[in-house]
Amino acid sequence: MIQDKDGRGIDERLGSLLGEGSHQLVSRRQSVGEAVWSNIPSASGESATYFDRPILKAPVWEIDIPAYYYLGGAAGASMALAAAAQLEGGEEISRFVRRCHWIGIIGSSAGAVLLVHDLGRPERFVNMLRVFRPTSPMNLGAWILAGAAPLAIAAGFFTRQSGQFKRLGETAGYAAGLFGLGLAGYTGVLVGNTATPVWKEARPCLPVLFLSSAAASTASLLEIFPNGPRTSQLILIFGTAARAAELVSARWMEKRISRVQTTGEPLRKGVGGALWKTAAVLTAASLVIPLAGRKSGKLRRCAGVLGTLGAIALRLAVHFSGSASAANPRATFDLQRRG
Amino acid sequence: MAAKGFFTDTTICIGCKACEVACKQWNQLPDDGFHFTGMSYDNTAQLGASTWRHVSFIERPVALSTQDAGAFSWLFSSDVCKHCARAGCLESCPTGAIVRTEFESVYVQPDICNGCGYCVVNCPFGVIDRREDDGRAWKCTLCYDRLKDDMTPACAKACPTASIHFGEIEDLREMARARVEELHGQGMNEAYLYGESKDSQPGTEGLNAFFLLVDQPEVYNLPPDPVVPTKGVAAGWRSMAFAALGLMAVAVGSVLASRNGDAG
Numbered sequence: 001m002i003q004d005k006d007g008r009g010i011d012e013r014l015g016s017l018l019g020e021g022s023h024q025l026v027s028r029r030q031s032v033g034e035a036v037w038s039n040i041p042s043a044s045g046e047s048a049t050y051f052d053r054p055i056l057k058a059p060v061w062e063i064d065i066p067a068y069y070y071l072g073g074a075a076g077a078s079m080a081l082a083a084a085a086q087l088e089g090g091e092e093i094s095r096f097v098r099r100c101h102w103i104g105i106i107g108s109s110a111g112a113v114l115l116v117h118d119l120g121r122p123e124r125f126v127n128m129l130r131v132f133r134p135t136s137p138m139n140l141g142a143w144i145l146a147g148a149a150p151l152a153i154a155a156g157f158f159t160r161q162s163g164q165f166k167r168l169g170e171t172a173g174y175a176a177g178l179f180g181l182g183l184a185g186y187t188g189v190l191v192g193n194t195a196t197p198v199w200k201e202a203r204p205c206l207p208v209l210f211l212s213s214a215a216a217s218t219a220s221l222l223e224i225f226p227n228g229p230r231t232s233q234l235i236l237i238f239g240t241a242a243r244a245a246e247l248v249s250a251r252w253m254e255k256r257i258s259r260v261q262t263t264g265e266p267l268r269k270g271v272g273g274a275l276w277k278t279a280a281v282l283t284a285a286s287l288v289i290p291l292a293g294r295k296s297g298k299l300r301r302c303a304g305v306l307g308t309l310g311a312i313a314l315r316l317a318v319h320f321s322g323s324a325s326a327a328n329p330r331a332t333f334d335l336q337r338r339g
Numbered sequence: 340m341a342a343k344g345f346f347t348d349t350t351i352c353i354g355c356k357a358c359e360v361a362c363k364q365w366n367q368l369p370d371d372g373f374h375f376t377g378m379s380y381d382n383t384a385q386l387g388a389s390t391w392r393h394v395s396f397i398e399r400p401v402a403l404s405t406q407d408a409g410a411f412s413w414l415f416s417s418d419v420c421k422h423c424a425r426a427g428c429l430e431s432c433p434t435g436a437i438v439r440t441e442f443e444s445v446y447v448q449p450d451i452c453n454g455c456g457y458c459v460v461n462c463p464f465g466v467i468d469r470r471e472d473d474g475r476a477w478k479c480t481l482c483y484d485r486l487k488d489d490m491t492p493a494c495a496k497a498c499p500t501a502s503i504h505f506g507e508i509e510d511l512r513e514m515a516r517a518r519v520e521e522l523h524g525q526g527m528n529e530a531y532l533y534g535e536s537k538d539s540q541p542g543t544e545g546l547n548a549f550f551l552l553v554d555q556p557e558v559y560n561l562p563p564d565p566v567v568p569t570k571g572v573a574a575g576w577r578s579m580a581f582a583a584l585g586l587m588a589v590a591v592g593s594v595l596a597s598r599n600g601d602a603g
Contacts, residue, residue, distance in 0.1 A: 014409050050395060050560035051378045053385060056465040060456040077586065084590035088598075120454015120474025124434075127453045131435035135569045137576075138457045139433035181583040188582075189575035193568045194460040195427065200568060207579035211586050230597055237593035245585070326460075333557050336564040 047330060055329040056195055059322055064118040066319040068111045069187050070312050072145070073214030074221055075107025076184030079152055081218055081238065083177025086159075086170060092228040094159075097173070101156035103221055104176060108149040108183065115145075137190035144182040151176035184214035191318065197263045197335050198325040199318075205253035206318075212249055215242030217311040220286060223304030226297065236290055243287040243307065250280060250314070260338050262330040272321030275313045282310030342443035343486065344547035345495065345503055346511040347417055348518060349559075350530065352502040354415035358392040359383060361497035365482065366391065385560075386418055388470035391479035392494050393418045397558055405527045416559050417503060419494070420445070420466045420479035421534060422547035423567060428458035428467050428478075430569035436476075443508070443547055444481035452476055463542070463565035481548075508547060512536070515551060522551075529553045533561065542566030 059065075082100035085093055116125040128142035155176045158169025188210030192203035199206065219239030227235060254276075258264030266272045286307030293299035325331045362368070368389040376382050381396040397414035406412060426445045429437040436451035437458060447458075447467070454474040458467050467478040482492035490496075495505035504511055515532050522530040530553050532539065534546035542565050556563045 011409065011411065014411065048555060048557040050397065050558065051376075051381075053560060054465065055560050055562060057387075057459045057462065057468050059460050060469045080586060081590045084587070084594045087591070088594055118456075120456065120469050120476075121452070124451075124453035127434040127436070127451055128455070130451070131433075133430075133433065133435065135430040135572060136433045136457070137572065138431065138455060142433055177587075181586060184586070185579040185583050189572070189579050190457075192575045192578075193431065193572050195463040195465075195565075195568055196460050199460075203571065203575050204578045207575060208582040211579065211582040215586050215589065234593050234597035237596050238589060241589045241593070242586075245589075322460075329557075329560065332562060336562055336566075 047333070049329045049333070052329065054327050055332050056197075056326045058326040059194075059196065059319075060120075061319070062118055063316075063319075064114040066312075066315040068114045068118075069191075069210065069315040069318070070217060071107040071111040071114070072187060073184045073210060073311075073315075074217035075104045075111060075152070076148065076180035076182070077211070077214040077218040077242075078103035078107065078221075079148065079155075079173075079176040079180025080178075080184070081215075082155070083174050083180070085234070086173050086177075090230075092230050096222075096227070096231045096234070097159065098156065099222065099225065100218070101152060101159070101173070101176075103218065104152035104180060105149075105156050108145060108152055112145060112149060137186055137193050141183075141186040141190055144179055144186055148176065148179035148183045151179055181211075185211045191322070194322075195332075196322045196326050197328075197331040198257055198266050198321045201257040201260070201263055201335060202253045205249055205256055209246065209249040209253055209314075209318075212242055212245035213311050213314050215239075216246045216283065216286075216307055219243070220304045220307030220311060223290070223300050223307070232300070239303075239307070240287060240291065243283055246283055246311075246314070247280065247287065250276075250283075260331075260334045262328060262334045263325060265328070265331070266321035266324035267317070270320070270324050272317050272319075272324050275317035275320060279310050279314035279317055282306050282313060286310055340441040342508040342547060343481065343506065344422055344444070344508045344511060344549070345419060345481075345492075345505055346515045346535075346549060346551070347419070348502050348504065348515070348551045349414065349416040350502075350522065350527070350551060350553060351500045352394070352415035352417055353500055354380070354394055354396055354413070355499060356383070356394050357497045357499055358417050358494035358503060359390070359394060361493040362392045362479075363390075365485070365493035366480070386420070386466050386468075386478075388468040388473070388477040391419065391477075395559060397554075399554070399558070403527060403553060404529060405525060414554065414558070416550065416552070417494070417498075418559070418561075419548050420481075421464055421543070421549070422479075422481060424537065424544040424547065425567045425570060426543075427461040427463060427567040427569055428476075430567065431457050431461035433457060440481075440483060440486075442481065442483075442486050444483065444486075445478075446480055446483050447476055447478060449475055449477075461568050463562055463567060511549075515549065518551060527553065540565065542570065 078100040082097045116122050133139040155173035158165045188207030192206040222235050286303040289303040371389045379396045386393045394417045403412045422444045436448045452475040469476045495503040533550040534540040535549040537545040
């Protein structure tokens with residue numbers, strides 16, 4: 001270390017004090033605020049950094065993007081559930097399918113608006129469909145969304161008609177179900193395909209987490225509305241499986257990224273950590289409540305609200321923890337040094 | 340056309356920032372605020388949307404092995420876009436705005452970019468960034484306009500110590516290896532090349548702008564083992580396919596199981 005006795009930053013073994021101000025009497029070190037470095041930060045060794053400056057750029061995405069994860073997820077899983085329910089007939093199921101299509105239509109259209117709004121140049125949104133690039137999950141996602149939203153609208157519109165048109169609507173419904181799975185899942189692939197430490201390390205977990213959270217979001221939204229006995233039972237089974245899967249995959253992701261302490265930190269500390277814990281509590285509550293009070297419509301609606309909040313908190317937690325991990329250079333360095 | 344690029348020999352960089360100035364001047368880039376970082380003489384701090392060369396000022400409490408003046412050494416390094424052989428920004432760009440030029444450099448077409456921001460999180464070096472007021476992503480172009488006219492990029496042209504070499508990649512590699520040998524001969528055994536080949540950096544399959552360093556990469560704010568995210572994208576899709584099958588099975592299962600279910 002430098003033998004610096006009076007804050008001039010001169011090691012007297014290496015240099016001489018001959019400057020204009022070298023005779024100024026110095027009685028004590030002057031503090032110039034907390035931000036001044038008192039040691040040499042870029043020292044070589046176990047945990048060297050460049051003045052602790054971030055190595056990666058933080059994501060530039062605003063809150064629109066986690067909101068889209070939620071909406072696109074709920075819309076996609078609703079379309080998939082509608083396609084499954086379409087296999088059956090009956091008045092109650094038809095009403096249920098229509099409701100699912102509505103969630104699909106509103107979620108995918110509102111999601112598309114959010115995505116365009118978040119662009120730096122929104123008027124150029126159509127450039128997303130200029131190329132077909134399988135290496136880019138965002139490009140494939142744009143194609144999926146461009147297929148899913150019109151299919152949801154077609155399915156919602158034509159299944160109300162009769163004869164030929166109804167059959168057309170049902171075909172559109174099955175196709176929408178397929179595209180819906182893509183819509184609910186591709187965002188997980190997209191987020192995992194980054195250099196941002198938390199997301200990068202969670203690459204295999206994120207699609208599972210996002211799809212199960214999407215299914216839980218759908219169940220929660222459907223629970224808020226009044227349902228008949230058959231569909232209540234359907235939602236209970238679907239929702240219970242989805243919420244359990246969401247809780248399990250979230251623990252899997254947390255465990256995986258916590259193998260490196262600095263990488264796992266954003267899920268334990270700060271805004272991201274708080275949201276992550278909140279999401280777990282809310283989802284667990286929405287899992288237990290409808291099982292405990294399956295006869296009570298009020299309890300089911302309560303579970304629906306809690307589950308919705310939990311799903312939104314989860315998407316926000318992923319968003320904020322990503323930004324936090326990009327800000328810490330050690331999260332990147334430790335992850336790469338471990339392997 | 341032969342691949343062109345940079346070889347930045349950090350051992351002869353004197354930290355004059357002529358490259359930063361020449362780059363700003365030639366490319367007519369706006370300033371990004373005159374901040375005082377309070378940490379060193381480096382007030383540029385990082386590469387960004389309007390800073391395409393950045394000189395880092397590294398103060399170390401250890402001497403270089405050729406030094407005998409006490410436990411201190413300065414390292415300077417002019418950082419730049421690496422124009423990776425497998426570029427994360429290019430492969431993740433959803434609009435096709437980012438292209439590979441005839442010089443094997445990576446170029447963002449400003450008339451196509453719609454500012455989605457996906458390249459920003461796909462660069463393992465934290466190079467490319469979106470400028471807030473402009474809305475598009477920007478980075479070093481390897482002076483594409485100058486190369487078209489057979490000129491040297493502005494930074495390399497301005498470098499007074501020839502720390503920044505510009506040329507055909509193959510020639511640069513040869514020059515860099517000779518330089519490392521020369522330094523080793525002088526006793527500076529810590530000198531090594533960073534990212535000069537596919538073998539030394541498989542995650543990017545080699546950099547078209549590579550470096551000669553004398554300490555571990557972290558000290559220069561470079562990643563020790565960068566991997567272009569899109570190299571592993573298939574794992575993400577596989578995982579999604581399994582989860583989607585699971586979701587479909589649960590959906591069909593809950594429809595069937597609710598057939599004879601009790602009233603809710």
